[in-house]
């Protein structure tokens with residue numbers, strides 16, 4: 001009997017590769033008929049990159065990603081609040097990567113097909129429900145011809161994202177995701193990379209901010225790279241918004257005027273926005289922490305377990321780490337309820353804390369402190385917030401999110417083969 005995975009996103013595909021590494025039979029059921037490289041940029045923190053390296057994906061990651069060199073917060077006046085080296089430049093043993101989400105998903109998918117064979121991923125297969133028994137679990141899927149199909153396995157892994165069907169059966173009555181006010185518009189534009197050439201830069205204040213970073217290396221002929229950007233505004237929640245769809249295309253007219261005068265000699269925000277061919281709107285939603293991710297032989301991983309505000313580059317990174325921690329539990333206890341319990345015990349409380357931390361703006365919360373102390377207007381940031389205070393703040397965040405450098409560099413591999 002196999003492991004059944006519902007959802008072929010980053011969590012589901014990493015889970016499949018991990019099971020294969022552990023010689024555990026696995027089949028992924030993905031609801032869409034054809035996987036396509038959807039989304040725009042994401043960041044993979046070194047803790048997640050480490051896990052992908054353990055799956056022998058060094059070379060393919062280097063092909064699609066840009067090694068992030070710097071993470072910088074810049075005030076609305078264009079002055080630096082904070083800048084720190086990232087990845088190898090900071091002393092991590094593994095890089096941080098900025099990548100296109102869809103390209104990463106396709107890379108993982110192709111690798112699953114190459115290593116496990118075509119039959120390991122069934123597309124057009126949507127999980128409807130499950131029935132957990134003492135020694136197996138029955139999962140029910142709807143295939144593309146509308147037929148209900150029953151699949152029996154050892155465990156069911158719900159890796160079916162923000163609108164998880166597995167989660168809604170496990171926690172009936174939970175309702176839709178929670179929107180706290182911020183809305184993000186995302187796009188990519190060909191432009192010359194700024195600062196180090198591989199910097200993640202956030203400009204502005206908590207309620208209005210602009211983020212950009214390259215997700216391709218520059219074309220040697222033109223010097224242009226694909227720059228991922230995100231414009232964010234915070235609204236009064238009484239206005240209401242959608243319940244979270246990553247793929248809604250909108251016109252830049254919806255938000256451009258709010259950023260019209262955001263031009264600096266080193267960054268032209270309106271030009272970057274205008275240069276994008278497609279722009280996607282996403283109301284920043286999350287879900288409240290849960291008391292459990294396990295129900296009999298069924299378990300949640302990735303966004304299905306702990307979708308959170310995308311403020312600390314945790315979504316994809318955490319999805320990868322979840323799959324590996326669950327893999328480690330399978331390796332230790334075999335595929336069964338004991339392993340599911342160990343995974344839940346290892347991860348749940350920390351992720352619940354991280355959901356709440358990200359609601360409080362995660363690492364970007366520093367901008368809130370600056371706002372409070374000087375309304376964001378400063379010449380010398382040291383007079384507003386001393387360096388050691390930011391360092392402590394950042395370390396706390398990295399520790400909570402599992403990528404504090406010393407602990408990560410000294411930690412044994414998650415799966416000890």
Ligand SMILES: Cc1cc2nc3c(=O)[nH]c(=O)nc-3n(C[C@H](O)[C@H](O)[C@H](O)COP(=O)(O)OP(=O)(O)OC[C@H]3O[C@@H](n4cnc5c(N)ncnc54)[C@H](O)[C@@H]3O)c2cc1C
Pocket residue numbers: 006007008009010011012029030031032038039040041042101125126127128159160161162163164165166186246247301302303304310315316319
């Ligand atoms: C289309 C899309 C675009 C995205 N774009 C961005 C982005 O630009 N920036 C960003 O930060 N994050 C983006 N995300 C979210 C990001 O990918 C996740 O936060 C993170 O990677 C965690 O991954 P996951 O595998 O847990 O969830 P997801 O990446 O959401 O993957 C879940 C998968 O499950 C499938 N699925 C859903 N319901 C079922 C079901 N009932 N049965 C079987 N399969 C099902 C979905 O089709 C999807 O492939 C996007 C997600 C999606 C789905």
